[in-house]
Amino acid sequence: MECAAKGARTRCLGPPVRRCARCGVVAYCSLSHQIAHWSDHKQECERLEQQMRNADMVNKFPFTFSEEATVRICEKQETRCLFLERWGLHQVGMWSYECSCGPLNISLNLSGLLMYWNLSSTFAPCTEPASPLSKQLSCWKEYYEWRSIPLDSPAAVVLQWPLTIYYALQLNATKGRNDQGNKVINIHYLGPDKELNQLASFGELLALLPQCNVHIELIGPAVPERRDGQRIELDRCAHCDDKDCKCKLTSERHSSKVTLQLHRGYYHDWFGDIVKDSCPHLIIAPNAGIAAYPSWKETIVCLAQLNLYTLFETAVTRNAQTFKIHSYSG
Structure with missing residues (x-):
């Protein structure tokens, strides 16, 4: 976390150890910086205070993580590394960054799309669901039952990304637009x-949103330079480890597709071009850290122009507890 007043007037005097006593979200390096920044922060302080007051409620936002899958971690009976080792997933494929042993720089080790779950078909959603969704999913238990996966499967650790997108779309009652029979x-x-x-986990949106072509623009400084502008089309779910599973068959390809477009940089730098080419129905920022990164200020100005629902998710530490705060605003 950076001092909320960094770069505003004078140089920071040290680490941001002084938190706002009212909201507890933003932090400062000194009393002088806190006082100097109050004219800017006071507009957001009340809203952030309300979010923290409702932390227990927003912490229950579904599909952030699965307590059933990670109960031993939640109860501190084992570390995340041991959890992954127990499943044979430690430092393997797309699980490589799920513990502190992973590379410090995400962008250093991204050569292409990893299409395998590294799990058997019993524990991975690798094929089309047995039946279409009959109701809106509201928790991991409902999702696992629909996908015929046992509740202790670790798949939820990775599936939090597409499931959060799915749930946000349901909250927003996103209509999309029609294109040759498929909703876009x-x-x-x-x-x-x-x-x-x-x-590859985003391929699960094919099952969650049938007859939809989902186009996702992923914009951020963590996108490697060599992948800037890369376009990925997913027309099937990630594969399991079973050699004879039908997920390997071409017949498992979907008529709809999920398209991922990668952009390196900040959203406000790409804003004009991306909005012109792909006007969004939903904006989501699952790793926001808004209070910690001043670079969000320019992006928020751009978002305000769109007047769309935006889902921010950020980890905020307060009183030795970590909350997942979801700000869903329009």
Whole structure:
């Protein structure tokens, strides 16, 4: 986290250890910087305070993580590394960044799309669902039952990205537009990080949103230079490890598709071109850290011009507890 007043007037005097006593979200390096920044922060302080007051409620936003899959981690009975080792996933494929042993720089180890779950078909959603969705999913248990996966499967750790998109679209009652029989949904995904190594998991949107062509623009500084501008089309789910599973058959390709377009940089730098080519139905920022990064200020100005629903998700530490705060605003 950076001092909220960094770069505003004078140089920071040290680490941002002084938090706003009212909201507890933003931090400062000194009392002088806190006082100097109050004229800017006071407009947001009340809203942030309300978010923190409702932290227990927003922490229950579904599809952030699965307690069933990671109960031993939640209860501190095992580390995340041991959890992954137990499943044979430690430092493997798209699971490489799910523990502190992963490379420090996400962009250093991204050579292409990793299409394997590294799990058997029993624990991975690798084929089309047995039946279409009959109701809106509201929790991991419902999702796992629909996909016929046991609740202790670790798949939820990676599936949080597409499932959060799915749930946000349901909240927004996104209509999309029609194109040759399929609904087209444009999503702007801001600040992708470790999910850049897990893009195959976005193929689950094919099952969650049938007869939809989902176009996702992923924009952020973590996108490697060599992948800037890369376009990825997903027409099937990620594969399991079973050699004879039908997920390997070409018949498992969907008529609809999920398209991922990668852009390196900040959203406000790409804003004009991306909005012109792909006007969004939803904007999502699952790794936002708005209070920690002043670079969000220019992006928020751009978002205000669109008057669209935007889902921000950011980890904020307060009183030795970590909350997932979801700001869903228009």
